[in-house]
Amino acid sequence: MNGTADLWQVLLASFTHTEPPLVTLTELVLALLVATALSVPRRSWKYFGLLTTATHELGHAFAAVTSGQRLSGIHLRLDHSGSTITYSRSRLATVWSCFWGYPVPAVAGAAFVVCGFSGWGPAAIAAGGLALATTLVFLRNLAGFLITLAVIGGALAVILAVPREFTGHVAVILGLALLVGAVRDLVKLANVHLRRRSQLATSDAYLLYRATHVPSGVWIVLFSAIVAGSWVVALQPVTAVLSAGA
Known part of the structure; x- marks a missing residue:
């Protein structure tokens, strides 16, 4: 690489369509x-869960900006907690x-899976x-x-080091891991409401x-419905592979 200009060219090239991977x-x-190994065991979740x-x-920040709120700050913590501070006069x-x-995380996961299968993984x-x-x-x-810098660095490493024809596979794995992680977080949220009610102040619901x-x-059910819908979307290309292999 010859500096910033070359890096920018690689990033721009990432937004072009590639041949869909043959999975x-x-x-x-x-x-x-691999996706399950990233999102289920405690040791791997300790690190991958930070991406989730x-x-x-x-998601909070984007929704705040698109609804006209003033975004003041975002905190991410190593214990997998976080907060997004916004100001708005509209309830x-x-x-x-x-x-x-x-x-x-589930919506993003489904997008990664679909993009990975369709040639838009990079x-x-x-x-x-x-x-x-x-x-x-x-x-x-x-x-x-x-x-955040670690995640951005990981994305750059994939773009720079992984051949474009294999990036779709990486996107599929990442998307499936985010989908599994979204389910894990929902289970954790439900557990807060059922068994750890002293932590309710940390619950979005x-x-x-x-x-x-x-x-x-009701809010937990709505969260779950969108996560389930994301799984349905992501499983469409997965089902096609299963049908072809049957």
């Missing part, structure tokens, strides 16, 4: 195993931004890295900077209840 049944099974947290807070806008935390990786880069000016703690008087359980 075999064996490769798909391996991808599912960053995506969660990015509806506040509810909108509060809602789009838990569903976004574009998905590059877009994800750029989206997180926009949050750097709003981060307000050191851990947040470290987490509880904050939505406080803002609307709609029971927390």
